[in-house]
Amino acid sequence: MMAGGLWRILGRAAIFGTLCGLTFVVCFPLIWALSTSLKPKSEIFATPPTLIPRAATFENYAALVTGRPQYFQSGGQQVDTGSTPAQFFTRWFFNSIIVTAGSTLISIVVSTLAAYSLTRFRYWGRGVVPYFSLLGYMVPSIIFVFPLFLLMVRLNLTDTLLSLVLGYVCITLPFCMWLMWAFMRSIPIEIEEAALVDGATRLQVFRDVVLPTALPGIIAAAIFAMIVSWNDYLFGRVFLNSLDNLTLTVGVMLFFEGTHVDWGLLMAACVLMTVPMALLFMALQRHLVAGFGAGAVKG
Amino acid sequence: MQVTIEDINKSFGSVRVLTNVSLHFPSRKFVTLLGPSGCGKTTLLRMIAGLETVDSGTIRFGDQVVNRLAPRDRNIAMVFQSYALYPQMTVRQNLGYGLRVRGIPKEARAEAIERVGRILEIDHLLDRRPAQLSGGQRQRVALGRAMVRSPDIFLMDEPLSNLDARLRIAMRAELRRFHLDLNATTIYVTHDQLEAMTMSDYIAVLDAGIVQQFGTPAAVYAAPANLFVAGFIGNPPMNLLPCRVALCNGSLFAVDEDIKIEIAQFHGQVAPEQEVVLGIRPQDLALTTETGASTASGRVWVVELVGSEKLVDVDFGNKRRLIVQTRADSFVREEDAVRVRIPPERVHLFDRQTGRRIASKSSSPSGGSTH
Numbered sequence: 001m002m003a004g005g006l007w008r009i010l011g012r013a014a015i016f017g018t019l020c021g022l023t024f025v026v027c028f029p030l031i032w033a034l035s036t037s038l039k040p041k042s043e044i045f046a047t048p049p050t051l052i053p054r055a056a057t058f059e060n061y062a063a064l065v066t067g068r069p070q071y072f073q074s075g076g077q078q079v080d081t082g083s084t085p086a087q088f089f090t091r092w093f094f095n096s097i098i099v100t101a102g103s104t105l106i107s108i109v110v111s112t113l114a115a116y117s118l119t120r121f122r123y124w125g126r127g128v129v130p131y132f133s134l135l136g137y138m139v140p141s142i143i144f145v146f147p148l149f150l151l152m153v154r155l156n157l158t159d160t161l162l163s164l165v166l167g168y169v170c171i172t173l174p175f176c177m178w179l180m181w182a183f184m185r186s187i188p189i190e191i192e193e194a195a196l197v198d199g200a201t202r203l204q205v206f207r208d209v210v211l212p213t214a215l216p217g218i219i220a221a222a223i224f225a226m227i228v229s230w231n232d233y234l235f236g237r238v239f240l241n242s243l244d245n246l247t248l249t250v251g252v253m254l255f256f257e258g259t260h261v262d263w264g265l266l267m268a269a270c271v272l273m274t275v276p277m278a279l280l281f282m283a284l285q286r287h288l289v290a291g292f293g294a295g296a297v298k299g
Numbered sequence: 300m301q302v303t304i305e306d307i308n309k310s311f312g313s314v315r316v317l318t319n320v321s322l323h324f325p326s327r328k329f330v331t332l333l334g335p336s337g338c339g340k341t342t343l344l345r346m347i348a349g350l351e352t353v354d355s356g357t358i359r360f361g362d363q364v365v366n367r368l369a370p371r372d373r374n375i376a377m378v379f380q381s382y383a384l385y386p387q388m389t390v391r392q393n394l395g396y397g398l399r400v401r402g403i404p405k406e407a408r409a410e411a412i413e414r415v416g417r418i419l420e421i422d423h424l425l426d427r428r429p430a431q432l433s434g435g436q437r438q439r440v441a442l443g444r445a446m447v448r449s450p451d452i453f454l455m456d457e458p459l460s461n462l463d464a465r466l467r468i469a470m471r472a473e474l475r476r477f478h479l480d481l482n483a484t485t486i487y488v489t490h491d492q493l494e495a496m497t498m499s500d501y502i503a504v505l506d507a508g509i510v511q512q513f514g515t516p517a518a519v520y521a522a523p524a525n526l527f528v529a530g531f532i533g534n535p536p537m538n539l540l541p542c543r544v545a546l547c548n549g550s551l552f553a554v555d556e557d558i559k560i561e562i563a564q565f566h567g568q569v570a571p572e573q574e575v576v577l578g579i580r581p582q583d584l585a586l587t588t589e590t591g592a593s594t595a596s597g598r599v600w601v602v603e604l605v606g607s608e609k610l611v612d613v614d615f616g617n618k619r620r621l622i623v624q625t626r627a628d629s630f631v632r633e634e635d636a637v638r639v640r641i642p643p644e645r646v647h648l649f650d651r652q653t654g655r656r657i658a659s660k661s662s663s664p665s666g667g668s669t670h
Contacts, residue, residue, distance in 0.1 A: 190383035193350050197454075198397035198444070199371040208396070212387040 030274065037061070037268035044263050060268035064089040085254040086265055088243055092251035093272070096230060099161050099247055103168035104225040107176045108218060110169075115180035116210060120189070130181045133174035141171060145238050152239060159241045167239060168229040176221040183217030184210075219287040223280065230277055248273050300361055300451035300484050301326040302347060307356035309342055309508075316342050317508045320356070324501075329478045329485045331495040334505035335531070340488045341456055343505070347486060348377050348454050360451065371400075376445035377454040380461065382437045384429040390416075390440050391425040397448050415443045435466050442474075446481065453478075453485040459494065471497055492532050496520065504528050522647075526654040529578050529647065535610055537578045538621045541651060546571040553577045553648070558595040558615060561643045564659040569648065575657065578647035581610065581624040586631060587640040597621075599635045613639055 024031075031051070036044055037060050039053040067087040118126050136144075148167050149158070157163040187210065195205045211218075236250040246254075252273065255266040302324035309317040317339045324330045332340040345351040347358060349370035357364050365373055376397075384393050391412055398408045416422035419439045429437055438458065445453055458474070459467045475498045478485050489495055495502050496516045504511040504519065504527070512524035523529035529537045542553040544562070553560045553575060560577065562569070569575060587594060600614040604627060611623045611631055623639055631637065648657040 188381060188383065190379045190381050191385055193348075193370075194377065194379060194383040194444075195385070195396065195400075196350065196370045197348055197375060197377045198400060198448075200396075200400045201371070204400055208400075209385055213385075215387075 030271075033267040033270050036263055037271050039264060041262075041264060060264045061272070063265060064268055064272060085251060085257075086262075088246070088251060089269060089272075091244060092246050092248045095161060095245060096248040097276075099164045099168065100226050100229040102161070102165040103172060103229045104222055106165065106169045107172045107225040108222050111173055111176035111180045111221060112211075112214065112218060114177050115184045116206065118177075118181050119184040119187075120192075130178050133178050136171075136174050142234060144170065145234055148235075149238050158239060159245055161245060163239045164235055164247065167235045168225070168232065171232075171235075172225040172228050176225055179221045179224070180214070180217055183214055183220075187213050216287045219284055223284060226280065227277065302452060302484060302486065303357075303359040304343075304347075305357045305359075307343070307346065307358070308354045309339070309346065309351070310354060315508055320505075320508070320510055322503055322510060322513060324484060324486055326484055327482050328500040329475070329487065329498060330501045330503065331487045331489060331499040332503050332505060333489060333492060333495040333531075334511075336490055338505040339508040340490075340505050344377075344454050344456055344486060344488045347452075348375055349373050373452075374448075374450050375452045375454055376448055376450040378441050378445050378456065378458040380457040382429075382441040382458075382461075384437060384440055384444070386429055389426050389428055390421065390432070393429070393440055394425075394443050394447050397444065401448075411447050415447045418446070419443045434462055435470070438462060438466075438470060442477070446477070449481075449483075451483060453481070453483055455485065455487045457489055458487075460489075460491070467494075474498060493534060496532070504531060506531075522656065523578075524656050526576060526578075526649050529649065529656075533580055535581050535622050535624070537580050537647070538584070539649075540577045540579075540619060540621065542575055542577045544569045544571055544573040544575055553646070555619065556615075556617065558619075558641075560593055560641050560646060562646060562648065562659075564644065565648055565657060566660065568657050568659065574651040576649040576651050576654075578649060579621070579641055579645060581622040583642060583645035584621060584623040585640045585642075586611065586623055586625055586629065587638050589640065590638065593643050594638045594640050596636065596638045599631055599633050599637055602631060602633060611637070613637060 035051055035053060038056045038058070039050075040055055040057050040059070043050065043053060043055065063086050067090060118129060145167075148170060152158045152163040152167075155163075157166070191209055191213070192205050195209045196202075200208065231249065232247075233249040233253075236247045237253075240246055240250060243251075248269075252266065252269050255262060255269065304320060304322045304324075307317055307320040308315075320339075320343060322330075332343060334340045342351060346353055349365070349368060349372075353366050358366055360373065385396065388396065394412045394415060395408045398411060403411075412425070413422065416425055419442060421436060421439050421443060424432060424436060424440070429440065432440065438461075441458065445455075455474075459470055462470060471494060474487075478498075487495075487498065499516055501513065502516055502519050503513045504524075506527050512519055512528045519528065520532055523532060523537070526539065530539060540555055540558070542555045542558075542560075545552045545554045545559075551562050551566055551569065551571075553562050555577075595615060597613040597615040600612045600620060602612070603610040607627055609625050609627050609629060609631070611625055611629075612620055613623055614620050621639060625631065648659070649655060650657055
């Protein structure tokens with residue numbers, strides 16, 4: 001009896017230990033980035049390296065948020081180094097938010113309406129559209145970038161945030177539509193008919209009955225669109241030129257330029273880049289599981 | 300509000316669902332559309348609701364043709380088989396939705412919801428969501444949602460089929476009571492002939508998109524218009540035995556090998572050598588020890604006890620079997636040799652070619668109308 005209990009405790013301890021170890025390995029890059037971003041410059045390359053900063057400082061974050069060129073001082077005298085990436089950080093952050101919000105909004109609105117149409121109205125091709133929409137994901141996205149770039153040149157949209165919004169919509173919309181289509185199919189049509197009989201118009205039915213029921217699917221699709229838009233590097237690199245218009249992913253790469261790489265600043269930028277998505281995930285993960293689950297089982 | 304349907308046709312692609320359906324639903328009556336699955340009864344109901352278009356023919360509410368009217372302009376309420384409650388709304392919001400979209404003020408809405416909640420005894424559930432309710436409670440909410448607007452016409456699409464057997468029987472009586480209290484025209488769709496018999500003022504029997512018979516439950520049961528109705532209405536179903544008409548010593552008989560039943564009441568309606576189907580309800584048959592006319596001897600094939608009765612399946616050879624309903628305490632076992640009395644006055648006759656009922660001279664002409 002005692003031995004059995006002991007073994008069980010040991011077994012559990014082993015499982016927990018293994019899981020903790022794995023979690024640590026997976027999270028280590030993020031932990032290291034966080035640690036580095038909090039270290040003063042002198043400590044970053046200290047030997048032996050420290051995981052927990054001895055003298056934690058927020059000066060890297062302050063530099064990014066205020067755009068103050070802090071590390072270009074020499075002997076108490078400020079050296080004018082021209083524009084530095086840190087000065088543009090907040091600008092890029094807002095650019096990323098605008099592009100992500102714009103492309104997500106367009107993707108969600110269009111995909112929801114398209115999925116509703118595909119599942120509720122009868123017309124030629126409604127059965128094959130959802131499947132063909134996934135074909136685009138079978139080729140690497142770099143294949144789309146150059147034709148889209150040429151298109152943007154034609155439309156006179158290069159180096160604008162709008163070009164990026166449209167580019168991301170091209171990438172996210174097909175999957176969002178497929179996801180919403182799978183989700184909408186699982187919504188019984190009777191509840192819409194019940195609302196019609198109850199006295200609602202088509203639009204009221206869509207707003208009051210379909211949208212609330214489809215909310216988990218919409219959230220899942222929105223998270224997908226946001227992740228793709230927020231994390232993309234390729235489209236931003238190709239479509240954008242001027243420092244003012246860059247998004248975070250492209251902009252952060254500029255921290256590597258020149259001979260001097262400010263690791264503390266770079267890591268702080270990375271941490272700040274991660275925070276919005278991490279918060280979003282934590283807030284919505286319950287819906288995310290429900291959304292993907294419903295689509296998978298009944299779709 | 301009376302509902303009149305004239306020459307309705309409906310096809311889905313190449314599949315013909317309804318053919319020349321004409322029916323009259325009298326005002327404030329409970330009319331059931333009864334038929335097997337795929338007979339078109341739900342399609343007909345959905346056309347009355349405005350959820351399905353009409354290929355040809357007219358639907359009238361009172362004097363108004365409603366063919367092209369949207370569901371919300373028909374002042375109807377519908378109870379769906381799956382209840383179709385709005386999953387993200389509470390019971391209160393479910394009940395009030397129809398009133399809200401019609402712009403009824405909040406106070407009047409709350410009052411109506413409370414009233415219906417009390418009547419249906421769901422007032423303690425008003426703040427729950429459909430997922431937190433049992434099947435019976437959902438059923439009541441669906442009913443309440445239909446009642447709360449006081450519509451002209453109630454449409455019900457197999458509302459009891461998702462309930463367990465006991466609850467179904469209880470709800471059957473309640474639905475009938477609601478109908479009497481609300482006093483609105485009710486059109487009810489079911490494939491369960493027992494539901495149709497117990498609840499309806501009138502029954503319309505449908506098969507293959509065609510109305511087979513329309514009449515009161517008693518009339519449809521007493522004088523089924525054709526072989527389909529005869530086999531569909533009644534539990535257990537009517538025994539049907541193919542026979543030939545024979546003239547013996549000036550009397551008419553329905554004959555099938557050793558079974559010979561006198562059918563004097565059909566004199567003049569059938570001719571000798573005519574191929575007919577003899578119908579007799581299990582309740583009208585009796586096990587007997589007599590050997591006289593109108594009896595047949597066979598062997599008990601199987602005995603089923605159904606509570607207060609026994610169903611005795613008697614085999615007469617050549618795959619001819621009749622079900623006899625007897626009292627539960629009658630002593631009969633499988634393989635017993637028995638005699639069955641077939642009372643001539645209870646016999647129904649059908650033409651074997653057309654399947655139509657052959658009227659007897661004694662039967663009243665107002666038994667029910669066929670279409």
